[in-house]
Amino acid sequence: MKRRELGRTGIFVPPVGMGVLTVGRTQLNLSVAEGAAVVRRALERDIAFLDTAEYYETYPYIRAALAGTDVRPVIASKSLAQTYDGMKRAVENMRSALNLDVLDIFLLHEVRATPDFESRAGAWACLNDAKAKGLVKAIGISTHYVDVSRMNACLPESDILFPLINLESLGIRDGDGPGTKENMAAAIRANGENGKGVFTMKAFGGGNLTGSYLKALDYVSALPCVDSIMVGLGSEEEVDRLADYAEGVIDRSYAPDIRHKRIRVDRGDCEGCGACIRACPNSAISADSDGIASVDREVCITCGYCAPVCPVRAIIMY
Numbered sequence: 001m002k003r004r005e006l007g008r009t010g011i012f013v014p015p016v017g018m019g020v021l022t023v024g025r026t027q028l029n030l031s032v033a034e035g036a037a038v039v040r041r042a043l044e045r046d047i048a049f050l051d052t053a054e055y056y057e058t059y060p061y062i063r064a065a066l067a068g069t070d071v072r073p074v075i076a077s078k079s080l081a082q083t084y085d086g087m088k089r090a091v092e093n094m095r096s097a098l099n100l101d102v103l104d105i106f107l108l109h110e111v112r113a114t115p116d117f118e119s120r121a122g123a124w125a126c127l128n129d130a131k132a133k134g135l136v137k138a139i140g141i142s143t144h145y146v147d148v149s150r151m152n153a154c155l156p157e158s159d160i161l162f163p164l165i166n167l168e169s170l171g172i173r174d175g176d177g178p179g180t181k182e183n184m185a186a187a188i189r190a191n192g193e194n195g196k197g198v199f200t201m202k203a204f205g206g207g208n209l210t211g212s213y214l215k216a217l218d219y220v221s222a223l224p225c226v227d228s229i230m231v232g233l234g235s236e237e238e239v240d241r242l243a244d245y246a247e248g249v250i251d252r253s254y255a256p257d258i259r260h261k262r263i264r265v266d267r268g269d270c271e272g273c274g275a276c277i278r279a280c281p282n283s284a285i286s287a288d289s290d291g292i293a294s295v296d297r298e299v300c301i302t303c304g305y306c307a308p309v310c311p312v313r314a315i316i317m318y
């Protein structure tokens with residue numbers, strides 16, 4: 001696969017990467033051996049770009065996958081840390097967990113709006129210091145927000161933007177309201193033009209667009225200034241199809257069988273707004289005693305009507 005430089009970082013990545021979250025505890029919950037086999041398959045297929053996070057608890061899968069291979073992928077991680085010390089711990093944790101002296105990419109995870117970035121000034125200062133000390137090669141921001149993406153374009157210290165974008169605008173936010181793919185695409189372009197590296201998330205909208213596999217990937221691939229597309233992968237079959245796509249050899253009639261797919265709510269993200277409950281035509285969602293949405297798998301028909309109304313992309317198809 002061809003490599004492309006992530007902005008001006010000197011880090012070169014393939015056009016697609018593997019989101020390792022999928023194999024971990026919060027999604028498929030594969031054993032370390034099973035999950036590592038999926039990561040290893042990605043490396044064998046030249047998808048040598050991995051995305052993880054402190055919160056995902058997936059470092060053991062990556063470490064196991066790297067044992068027994070000479071491939072050295074680019075690894076991006078991130079932390080929800082708010083403070084300098086919290087971010088310092090997150091960086092040290094990754095260095096230790098993966099036995100790495102120097103990390104490729106470390107990001108502020110899920111910056112929700114400009115005030116959130118300002119409130120995490122300590123964590124951001126820590127990342128700047130880590131880069132100055134040579135512990136991290138490139139730093140930046142992951143976000144679902146158009147306004148945050150715009151801000152990143154003008155943030156001199158930031159090397160990377162990891163934004164959410166897909167062809168249905170699922171989960172894109174802008175300030176206090178929903179955002180559009182057009183505005184996010186413009187923000188991505190501004191980042192690229194200012195020398196930031198950009199790799200994207202949620203091309204399939206949390207699984208809701210998997211049925212439009214080629215269309216969804218084609219949309220993001222065609223966006224200016226996107227260096228790579230990060231895709232959550234949970235099986236060797238999914239790895240192979242993504243590699244085929246990136247190599248231009250996929251059967252253009254390919255349509256994954258998504259009949260086994262299920263919907264679930266990420267309890268950490270759900271804000272209890274109730275929009276999904278109102279949107280579900282099958283009364284498959286209810287609020288639990290904490291006010292958090294919960295899906296009845298026996299009733300859900302995976303129609304996907306609920307996901308677009310969720311303001312925080314807490315509804316995931318897996």
Ligand code: SF4
Nearest residue numbers: 280300301303304306
């Ligand atoms: S996928 Fe459809 S049936 Fe299932 S919870 Fe969402 S709206 Fe309801």
Ligand code: SF4
Nearest residue numbers: 270271273274276310
């Ligand atoms: S729409 Fe999203 S945030 Fe609102 S209750 Fe449903 S899952 Fe939670």
